[in-house]
Amino acid sequence: MRKILIVGAGQSGLQLALGLQSQGYEVTLMSNRTADEIRAGRVMSTQCMFDTALQHERDLQINFWESQAPRIEGLGVSVAAPGSHEAPEGSQRAIDWVGKLDGYAQSVDQRVKMAGWMETFAQRGGQLVIHGAAVSDLDFFASRYDLTMVSAGKGELVSMFGRDAGRSPYDAPQRALAVAYVHGLGPRPEHPDYDAVRCNLVPGVGELFVMPTYTTSGRADILFWEGIPGGPLDAFQGVKDPEEHLAVTLELMEKFLPWEYARATKVELTDANGTLAGRYAPTVRNPVGRLPSGGLVLGVADVVVANDPITGQGSNSASKCAASYLASIVERGDQPFDGDWMRTAFERYWTTAQHVTKWTNAMLAPPPEHILNLIGAAGQLQPVADRFANGFNDPSDFENFFYDPEKTNAYLASLTG
Numbered sequence: 001m002r003k004i005l006i007v008g009a010g011q012s013g014l015q016l017a018l019g020l021q022s023q024g025y026e027v028t029l030m031s032n033r034t035a036d037e038i039r040a041g042r043v044m045s046t047q048c049m050f051d052t053a054l055q056h057e058r059d060l061q062i063n064f065w066e067s068q069a070p071r072i073e074g075l076g077v078s079v080a081a082p083g084s085h086e087a088p089e090g091s092q093r094a095i096d097w098v099g100k101l102d103g104y105a106q107s108v109d110q111r112v113k114m115a116g117w118m119e120t121f122a123q124r125g126g127q128l129v130i131h132g133a134a135v136s137d138l139d140f141f142a143s144r145y146d147l148t149m150v151s152a153g154k155g156e157l158v159s160m161f162g163r164d165a166g167r168s169p170y171d172a173p174q175r176a177l178a179v180a181y182v183h184g185l186g187p188r189p190e191h192p193d194y195d196a197v198r199c200n201l202v203p204g205v206g207e208l209f210v211m212p213t214y215t216t217s218g219r220a221d222i223l224f225w226e227g228i229p230g231g232p233l234d235a236f237q238g239v240k241d242p243e244e245h246l247a248v249t250l251e252l253m254e255k256f257l258p259w260e261y262a263r264a265t266k267v268e269l270t271d272a273n274g275t276l277a278g279r280y281a282p283t284v285r286n287p288v289g290r291l292p293s294g295g296l297v298l299g300v301a302d303v304v305v306a307n308d309p310i311t312g313q314g315s316n317s318a319s320k321c322a323a324s325y326l327a328s329i330v331e332r333g334d335q336p337f338d339g340d341w342m343r344t345a346f347e348r349y350w351t352t353a354q355h356v357t358k359w360t361n362a363m364l365a366p367p368p369e370h371i372l373n374l375i376g377a378a379g380q381l382q383p384v385a386d387r388f389a390n391g392f393n394d395p396s397d398f399e400n401f402f403y404d405p406e407k408t409n410a411y412l413a414s415l416t417g
Contacts, residue, residue, distance in 0.1 A: 001026045002334070005145040007133045008152030009033075011047070011110065011318035012301035014117040016149065019060050019326040021126055028145070029121060032132035032152075039115040039216065042273040046179055046224045047110055047315035048072065048197055048211050050393035051103030056323040064116055065108045069214035072105040074098045074196030075389035076188070077375060080256060082203065093259065097379040098196050099389025105197070107213035107222070109181070110315075135160060135291065142295040147329070147337040150289065151300035151318075160289030161299045167357065173279035174308055174364045175206065175226040176234040180249045181213065181274035185221040186263035197312070202256045204366075206233040207310060210260060220270045223249050226310055229279070232256075236277040245275040282308045282364070284357060287346035288339050298342045300325065305353045307360040312392060317356055324349040355396040362403065370405035374412065381415050 002025055006013045009031035017029045033041065049057075057063040076098035122128045131137070134156055142148040150157050188198060200208040206227040213222050227233025233252055239245050246269055253261040269275065287304045289297045301318040328345035335341070367375070378385035391397050401411040 002146045003144070004028070004329070005030070005141055005148045006300075007138065007148070007150045007157065008300070008303075009038075009114055009118055010044075010151060010153070010301070011114075011315045012322045013149075013151035014114060014121065015056065015060065015062070015319060015322040016151070016300065016326060017121050017126060018062055018117060018124075019322065020329065021121065021124055022060060023326075023330055025329075026127075027121075028127040028129060029118075030129045030131055030133050031118065032130070034130055035115040035118040038118070039111050040273075041111060043179060043181055043276050044110045044114075045276075045314060046107075046209065046211065046222050046309060046312070047213075048105055048107045048312045049315050049319065050105045051101070052393055053316040053319035054103075054106060056319045059323075062117060062120065064120075065112065065214055066106065068218075069106040069108050070195045070212035070219060072101070072107070072197055072212055073194045074100050074191060075105075075392060076190070076196050076198045077201065077378065077385075077388070078198065078257075078259065079201045079203065079375070095376055095379055096190070097385045098191055099378065099382075099385035099387070101393070102390055103393070105392075107211055109213055109215035109220075112214065112216055133157065138297060139291045139293050139295065142291055142297060143293070148295070148297045149300050149325070150297050150303050153302035153306060157289075158285070158303055160291070160297065161285035161287070161303060164284045164286055167284035167354075168282070169361055170282050170364070173229060173281050175310060176229050176236065176279050177277060177309065178225040178227070178233075178236040178245070178249065179276040180223045180246050181215055181220050181270040182223060182246070182264070182267040183217070183220055183270055184267040185210070185223075186266075188263065198260070200257045200260055202233075204228070205231055205256060208253065208257055208260060209312070211312075215270050215274075217270050221267075223253070223264070223267075224309075225249060225252060226308075239277065242269055242272055242275045245277065280306065282306060282357075282361065288342045296339050296342060298325075298337075298345065304346060305350075305357060307357055308364055310363050311356070311360045311395070313356045313360060313395070316393075317353060320352055321349050324352070352396065355399065359391070359395045359398050359402070368405070370408045371402065374402065374408050377412055381412075383415055384412070
């Protein structure tokens with residue numbers, strides 16, 4: 001039985017651990033927190049998982065919360081009209097539409113999911129080590145395993161994986177991030193009968209994403225600001241008090257997006273740990289890390305491909321990376337997990353991840369005219385809205401109609417005839 005060490009108990013690390021466990025591997029998982037500490041801790045993300053990623057969980061039979069989490073059936077885009085936040089009524093939308101998803105999406109608070117998966121891993125006989133790992137720890141442990149993988153996307157361990165400059169156009173954070181989990185949000189009046197993720201764009205300022213979720217206290221919604229650094233939405237640095245964080249969130253909604261603020265006047269935080277703020281530079285890294293003793297480790301998910309959350313792909317990418325690596329490991333049989341194999345396993349994952357990175361980096365930049373035309377046309381042409389929405393599940397489709405003005409124009413012409 002081959003022995004595998006996974007460091008980091010997030011979406012990718014736990015999904016991989018449970019997948020390998022189901023295939024008969026002897027898996028050790030290192031986490032710096034217990035399941036109870038995760039469940040009682042601070043929110044970690046704004047995960048919204050689309051159909052392909054959800055299917056990876058179904059395939060492993062670890063979709064424990066599927067019946068409880070809201071079914072997200074649409075994805076809507078609203079764009080504030082130029083100068084609308086300065087007008088007295090302040091509610092002008094230049095663009096406002098919703099696309100329907102072919103398969104529903106879901107969001108489960110990672111505190112709920114990671115704690116539950118960790119307990120399941122241990123119950124199924126997995127070796128769970130609660131210990132914060134440094135490079136020196138890995139150096140000590142790695143020789144005892146056939147393969148060591150690092151899926152902890154923050155901290156010292158990431159420094160083992162060098163930045164891939166050719167795949168990383170940005171070297172600084174492109175957005176300041178601020179998250180609040182709330183109860184009491186009303187429905188969007190355009191679709192009161194079904195749930196949708198709402199993407200609200202304020203040109204030159206930033207974005208607000210609103211998504212239904214399932215948290216420790218049941219159904220909730222996530223209010224997620226992405227502010228251009230140095231701009232009016234970059235207002236959360238130094239805010240430590242959760243209630244102050246929520247107050248700032250709502251003030252900015254009232255000023256820039258009054259149509260979203262209108263349904264948020266009665267919200268309250270889900271819990272005292274329901275807020276999060278920070279920023280990081282989107283980065284692609286080399287997948288193979290070398291330990292001081294010469295041993296090699298493989299980077300997983302956002303250790304090697306960390307995109308800005310503007311396209312909601314983090315947990316989706318983590319799930320897809322785990323599924324891809326699982327297939328590569330099983331297919332390897334008894335052959336060694338050497339550096340060449342590690343690079344090949346990563347490049348296999350990169351065939352899908354590259355589309356996420358290209359799309360995300362495009363969405364961080366000011367949109368060119370043909371993309372503005374495309375997003376505008378979605379308000380009149382439902383097939384455009386639906387196709388854009390389903391691109392969140394399969395970002396490779398954007399190659400066919402999004403980046404190239406000629407392809408965009410040809411696509412729109414095919415619909416308008």
